[in-house]
Amino acid sequence: SQQKYFSTKYLSNKSKLNKLFGYRIMYICSNESLPILYKLEGSVQKCPDNYTVAVGKYRNAQNETGWGILEVETFPNFPVEMQAYAAGLVEGLLTKVQIYYHYLNTVSQLCKDAKEYCLKLFNYLKLNLEWIESQVMSNPPTDLYWRHVNLTYTQLTGIQDGYGPEKPFYFSRVRFAITPILKIQMAGDFFDLDRVFKKPKTNYSSNNHCSGFVKVLEGNKDILISHVTMLGYKSMNRMLKLYKLAYDPKEVPGHTISISSYPGSVTSQDDFSLTSGGLGILETTITLSDESIYSNINPIGQLSCWLRSFIANQLAKTSHEWVLIFGRFNSGTLNNQWMVLDYKLFKPGEELPRNDLFWILEQIPGTTVSRDMTWFLRKYNYWPSYNIPFLKKISDLGGFTEKANINNWWRWGYSPRAKIFQRDHNKVKDMETLRELMRYNDYKHDEYSKCKCDPPYTADGGISTRSDLNPLNGTWELPDMGFKNEGTIDYKGTNYKLFNKFQFEVIGGPIHGGPSNLPPFNWKNTTIDALHYGQPIIWKFKNFTIEWQTELE
Template sequence: MSTSSKLLFNLIFLFYFTWIYATLKYDDEFISNKLEEDNFWDNLLNSQKPENKNSNKYYNSVEKLLSLDDPWPKGFFNKSITICADVKSPNIVYKIDGGDITKCKKGQKAVAVGNYRNGQNETGWGILEIETFADFSEEIQSYAAGLAEGLLTKNQIHLHYLNTASQICNNASAGYCDQLHNYIKTNLKWIKSKVNSLAKNDIYWRHVELTFTQLTGINDGYEDINISGDYYPRVEFKNNSILLIQMSGDFYDLEHVFKKNPNLESEPSHCSGFIKITEGNEDLLMSHVSMAGYNTMNRILKLYKFAFDTKKSPGNIVTFSGYPAALSSADDYTLTSAGLLSIETTIAVFNEPLYEKVKENKHLHCWLRSYLANRLSKTARDWVQLFGRYNSGTYNNQWTVLDYKLFKPKQELPQTDLIWILEQIPGLVVSRDVTWFIKSYGYWPSYNIPFLSKISELSGFSAKGQINNWWRWGFTPRAKIFHRDHKKVKDLKTLRELMRYNNYQHDEYSRCKCTPPYSAEASISTRGDLNTPDGKWEVPGMGFRNHGSIDYKGTNFELFKQLRFEVVGGPTYGGPGNLPYFSWALQK
């Protein structure tokens, strides 16, 4: 094992095995209506039914945890690569197979090293580790990091692109695709102009430039048309396959902006997020479940370790659940060396006129703003302030950011700044410190419904919630399940059981005025494929569709200190509901 690999292995992923089948305006406004929302929540708590003490025990059939100090055995990685450059004139970089940084030629040093294992058909996950070295400028490091990733994961990038971004114009109305690509090109032109004028003196725009430099490297590695093995570090702002993969979440809303299809559903994919403080403040756990189309199950766990100035970019090291070629998590679930963990659940925009605020210029898309916020933020408040800049009005989410630095086991929680949330819609971002919430109720839930009144009203959720509790904060099925079962969470095992929970045929909170009278979408981990194809549903999102939970991620204080987390890949199965495994062969 090389020295560089040992450094990488100090920050490792902890994961569980499961089998899956896959091809596969910043407004600095802090809402001060705490009293109103406290009363609302207290009323909700009082209205809940008592816990059923005879409820079924949770199901656990996950294989043994990898808990070795250095869990990757010899030969674990399928591929390793080193990117070398001349120390005196690094205008050209070179690739060599293997992860031994001492193999660079005389006069050269390693700029970056990458290790990759494609475990897609073993665990549901590829595992990628990228590290760069301080002998070279941040620009050279960024390009080399991207190049290594593109070279190592090109096959997975291609499959993921075919399953997702290549289809963005399918079943679209006339003119949609031209409008979309013209919008992207105009936005790239504006970003390039801002980088050219501001990057030298503005750290934010400098890192915008570094991010696009990394993208350029990924694209070069993915295309890999340079037979000589020489690559030229640079930054490009191009509308290509790699950029489209970054924008996967942004397309949820751009489809509405440019009216892709008159029958387009208002609700994008869902996610479940959760934070729990255990009894006596002994531990602090944070988890997330992604829900999406099953065509998105080409997954990669990533570690990026950049040798940048930590005073200027404290989040130089990140671990996250992600996708081939994607720089940001997009789930989202990201741990940073600044002690922060960020997640999000997506917010629908029912108030369609809001999309008129989405413009080609003067904004940065969500994927880029989240990547920058994770890298540049020291605190949770920093994170929401940085992310709120240049709001694109696309991939509108409720973000939750936890500052693990402020947690001390068995000690009183801080009064402020432990947890911040941010909610975004076109034209408006609102953020707020919600530390008080977990101190009062012992947990924080996130389930695709705005918590802040202003966002709820403007997005249309308040009006929709009057029609059906499906869209009502505190009353939607996942809200009720979280409230009923959060006290069962004592450790990582019980955290995982809650987050993978789905007992839709027997849980009272999964029932609906439907035929049949329940929905597999009404649980913490959803399985839309298990709903009856010819059923009758109160809400379209309750029915049969290509949608469900595709993973689980969870961590606690001890794991987080090492930037580690445990994961499960693929749709939930088994459990108290005895759900069947997901299989492509059974899909119609």
């Protein structure tokens, strides 16, 4: 097939930069008059008319807000494969330094002191990629699902090429290969693969505990959704992203997506995603208690969680469609409770629809179960999510029902976060009170943060957590309650009005202040020993609402 070549051009016009508050802008241009292919920097020149395949805008505001901001837009005069590659290429070129720091801090350590594990892991990845490529080749281009698997890997190839050594020109291509960029996508899936392939426990990938929340305000005047991510602090190289891809909107309802994310990742990974299909998507992770069901994981016939969520975000136009698409080819890795709210069905001030406004899906190896939970929102006006499955089949098979009999820490409706949500959800009246609830932690005084521990409370007993504040020499009822390199690293929240502009409010970094006046996280005075290249030293940032520079409908 004909190779498609691109040149890259930078726009650094000062008036334009001032308008965009310090954004660096890059154009990916198609040049059909081969072999005149080149790169221009420091020029006000754009691509020739009708030859702009993609434009990227990036602002590194991590030291100001805790976040970088990336916007990628493609244009409709080009094949979708070329658009996907160009979207990835501009991201890789613009954010290669940030990708490098994030990679160093996280998945570059994947095989440290774990040679046998990595041999098994890489064999699994190799077999899985070979199967994926065979399916892409054998299914016709009219198969929308597999076409988008191919487009996703094309976009990853573009990121990898942009991240690599700079060239005077590039050509559109797709590779199904184990690369640094693929490892970044797989960060969440590695959490379960570590256990499948018996990685030494001292080097497990970061546990992913999160809090998710959906709130219907009084009189149905608004619906708010929010999420806070709990991860190891090495993962705090963060990026807010907007992808606006010129795919056929009839085939691809989610052609435009805004997410909270990480350098080099095409998915949120938190997850917090808003799509042009009208959907708001959240998840919190389920940590399996019964690891025998990992036997259901196979490199053949399965697709990783990150990939299935990316495709579902693009192809789904309803919450029910989303869970159906995502449930295909279940890999049993990064097992989550997913929440999908269809904002299209919400009319402020009117009665909530009886069906299909809000679906959940819960996944474990070998099984996914989904259910329309609109009735729950109609009855209780909120939905809480806190890393415990709601659906009985998943709870039973995943070992949660048995663990709940040991301690309420694992019981739906009775864990500390469950009780705090139940007690305080009616305090949420607007975006400000939403933020206060989701960043709430008063662990030394809140009755639900108490435990049979010494000291008698845990900083893991809040909607947001700060495990680093638990004393190293404490005595803990459960290991999860003690000191760890882990805590809440962000806040995201949106409402009906903001959603319709792909906007959301964010905070970068661990919680600080609040009713207990928690100290800001500071790399200079913590006992945590973790890589943190490219991160601010002191994390004390305020909330702000992202305003995209790209023109959006």
